[in-house]
Amino acid sequence: MAALKSRLTPLGTVHRIYTPPGSAPNVTASENNPWRCLSSQHTERTITMSSQFALSRRQFLRTASLATVGAALAACAVPTAAPSGEGEMAAPTELTLWMFGLTPEIIDYINAEVTPDFREVMPGFDMIAEHVPYDGYRQKLSTAIVGDSLPDVHEAGTQAAGRVATSGEGTPLDDYINEWEDLDDYFEANIKGTQIAGRTWGVPTMSQPSLTLYWKSQLEAAGLDPDNPPATDVEYLEAATALQNVEEGRTIVLGGWAPNDWRSFFQEFEVQLQRLGGEMADQDYTEVRFNNELGVAALAYLVELSQTVYPEGVARLPDEAPIPHFPAGNMAMHMRGHGSQPRDVLRYNPDAWDDLGFGFPLMAQEGTGRMNSISWRNFLSVSPTSADVGASVEWAHVFSSTEHNVKYSEFRGTVPVRRSTLDTDFVKESPFLGVYLEMAAPHGYDVINPPGYFELRQSGGNLFEQAGLGNISVEEAVAGCAEIWQEGLDNAPPYKI
Incomplete structure (x- = not known):
């Protein structure tokens, strides 16, 4: 492991969590003091991941619900302005998505079906999907890194985990996906295709075993x-x-x-x-x-x-x-x-x-x-500069859910990434998809x-x-x-x- 440690560049990754107006004060977790109050000038709640203290969004939400933590937050409370009008809602935080596998039809489906389901899980967020042609895709990502303008979520191809992990395009997602109750529903070969350096760098969305x-x-x-x-x-x-x-x-x-x-x-x-x-x-x-x-x-x-x-x-x-x-x-x-x-x-x-x-x-x-x-496997990576890493991961989770992944596979002409899709009408009615899910999907080679x-x-x-x-x-x-x-x-x- 000594050789690997020499290749790792530790970065304090800031995970921003949406805070509605009038909510509890902003809190930052730090190495020496995990709970400290920020000044009223701050407008976001942030949790900094460090080697000594790593807290995921869901862990934070569970912890914040405890009475002791609630008391600590209340002690740090600062006055907030009342809403300017009855029933007025804050504008949602916009997340952005780049994919080379999008068509106008898929974008319409994302807007009409996927993102509304995502909002039920993560209120206060929206997703703006954009098709970026495959030709020049990596160059556009490289330019976005230099310009600090990466999208929150972006598609990566079969052998891209190494580039994602070393270029600054992505951030490890293990703290989030390991909490998913349905993680085992993804075929293992599809998850392994996103892994390098002992970490998971994406959420599977497409396969072609x-x-x-x-x-x-x-x-x-x-x-x-x-x-x-x-x-x-x-x-x-x-x-x-x-x-x-x-x-x-x-x-x-x-x-x-x-x-x-x-x-x-x-x-x-x-x-x-x-x-x-x-x-x-x-x-x-x-x-x-x-x-x-x-x-x-x-x-x-x-x-x-x-x-x-x-x-x-x-x-x-x-x-x-x-x-x-x-x-x-x-x-x-x-x-x-x-x-x-x-x-x-x-x-x-x-x-x-x-x-x-x-x-x-x-x-x-x-x-x-x-x-x-041989098996092609694309995945969604989340940028370390995302407006909210946890929300971005959850959008990818919803997009790759059984219902939406089957529909995406139908649009793309590919094979779903989950075992549970075998029970869907679309797969049952297909003359070959069930065959591929049973005979091919478990046997994809280990991606290099x-x-x-x-x-x-x-x-x-x-x-x-x-x-x-x-x-x-x-x-x-x-x-x-x-x-x-x-x-x-x-x-x-x-x-x-």
Whole structure:
């Protein structure tokens, strides 16, 4: 832990709590005197979190209800002006939300349904939702940090926890979410995707877990049993070999999905390494741990799979196509078939629906027996400069509640983040969402999210792609990637706690 402590930058985080006019005086908790009166010039009640004294909003509200604390507050009371008119209400405190996953329809839903439910829990607050395009999103957040103009709540992507924790974009939320009675309702993989440095930096809102999808008729034509699809990495490779259908360089059907560029090579390397029982780095992201036999075995498998599906003379399928490749029938199997794939089958190839098969995520034949697959997971982060951190966290809680998360998933075409959504009509009526919640959601891979992840992924992925093309050896690619990653971890910025 000594290495981790050197990366932590303790910050006194001020949590502002809305105080209606005419209420009890403002109180600040400090290290030496947790309860002291502020002058009448202050207009907010603040609680400063320190290593010696940490008090959450709800803990404060419970404590403040005790008679002894009430007496202490009364002793500090200062005169307040009477309201200027009968029935006059204070203007609500406006919180702001930035999300790249918003549409006008979703914003209307937030305004009409989510925020009114939030106000029932946290009166005196409002939320202003704004769509910020994904292109340039991180740059806009960086600019907002410099200008001290971060939104109260903002969306973060799958591997963003490291950036959120080191850039000043977010603040740890454990003191708040650990009090939620429904915390266990979130799939563990979704919560873990927001964690780094032993802390939780967000509230899950969106997931896209994956399954092994396949076309039953194509397995039958190749002499394979469609009722027993590949369950291991080796079985998938063998099936892809049998299913490959190429004539004189002309691709009829690819045997299965395989990595074919730097991004997919690196993403799938993370997953395959975990299937084998390895890990990219230690928990605190100070030491690379894949420059070993397991790392070489993980990449060697992916290189063999890629060269099986894309041998010399077989062109890689383009990233963009009028109809996605698997729903169009151009692939016999897909080892990382997200929920968007069956949705697109219904959209573009509905007559083939009964031919679509669903298999569990793969495990490694020589690994730990853990089923594992790629999974995208977005979350909402709360800025340390939020007008009220506790209220902002509670808004994210309401937004990710069973009812609203199902509706958000319907808008986005994604998979809900909670177990209880299995009991909703929308999931029950879907021909595939229940399958994904039961078979895929519990088996998402452990997200790798050190600071600087995206730059490290591209640098390492370029080497992995070169190995896939046969330009360098697998061992050279793993060793070179490990060197790049270790340098990145050594120079990573400290976590801002």
